Amino acid sequence: MMSPLVAIVVYNRLDETRKTLLSFETSLQAAAEVVIVDNGSVPEVKSFLGAWCSAHPNTRLIDLPNNIGCPRALNLALAYRNPRQSFVKIDNDVTLASPQDWIEKLLILEAAYERAMHTLALISAYYEPWQQQRIVAHSAYENLPLWYIRPIVGHCVWHTGAFMDKVGYFDVLAPNHLYGFEDLIMSHKATCLEMGMVAWKGWHIANIQRHSAIGTREQRDAHVAAMRPLYNARARGISRESIYTGPNGEPS
Helix, strand or coil, X not given: CCCCEEEEEECCCHHHHHHHHHHXXXXXXXXXXXXXXXXXXXXXXXXXXXXXXXXXXXXXXXXXXXXXXXXXXXXXXXXXXXXXXXXXXXXXXXXXXXXXXXXXXXXXXXXXXXXXXXXXXXXXXXXXXXXXXXXXXXXXXXXXCEEECCCCCCCEEEECHHHHHHHECCCCCCCCCCCCCHXXXXXXXXXXCCCEEEEEEEEEEECCCCCCCCCCHXXXXXXXXXXXXXXXXXXXXXCHHHCCECCCCCEC
8 A cells, every 4th residue: 555645734833843743753754745734834933844844855845824724724735645545634733652653554454454344434543531531431442452433533643545535625614714623524424434433542642732723712612613503514414425525625
C-alpha cells in the first residue's frame, strides 16, 4: 500500500505547533507527503513554518492570508491525495508519545483488514481521558490492540484510502464554518457505509489542548452552537446516495 498523505492545519500557537512537529518529525519521514496549511497565522508562525518546510523535502506549505477554517483547509490538502491513498489529520495541539513507526504499522493493519473483508474507515490514535473512560465502561476490550468506538472524535485520525475514495472531502457547513463537527460527520458516513471505526491503543498521543481556531472559549462555544443545527441537518441527510462531498465542502 502507498504511504499516506498527512495534513496539519495551523492557526497561530507557535509553541504548540513546534512541539507537535518536533514530536512527529521522525515518523513523518515515512509519509508520502505532508501538507501544512497555515490559516493566516501571525508572522512568527509563518516564518517558522517556512523554515520547517524548507528543511523537510516531503513537506508542502499552503500559506493562506486569512483563516478559512479547518474543514476548508483540510480540503486544500486533500487536493494532493491520490486514489486509494490514506489521509491522516493531525491537529497542532498534540504530541506523539509512541510509536515512531506508527505509519508502517497502520499500513499493515489497514491491509490486513481489507484482506479479511472487514474494511476500516477511521482509526483514531489513543489518548486519555476520552477513550480511557469508554474502555473502562467496556472492559471486555481492555486487552485488545484495537477498540471499536463510535464516534471518532480525535486530534489525530487516520482515514483509510477505501473510505476517502467514497466520501471525497470534508463537509463545510457554512461560509463561516471555522471549526467543529468534521470528525462527527465522517463518523456518520462510516456508519452509513458499514465501515469500521477503531482506536488503536498502540498509537499514543499526548498534550491534548483545546483549539484556538476562533479565539476565546466563549467565542468557540458560540461558534459551535451556531454550527450545531447545520450539523444536525447534514447528519440526518447522510445516506448512501448522499455520501460524497466535493472539494469545496458541498454535499454532491
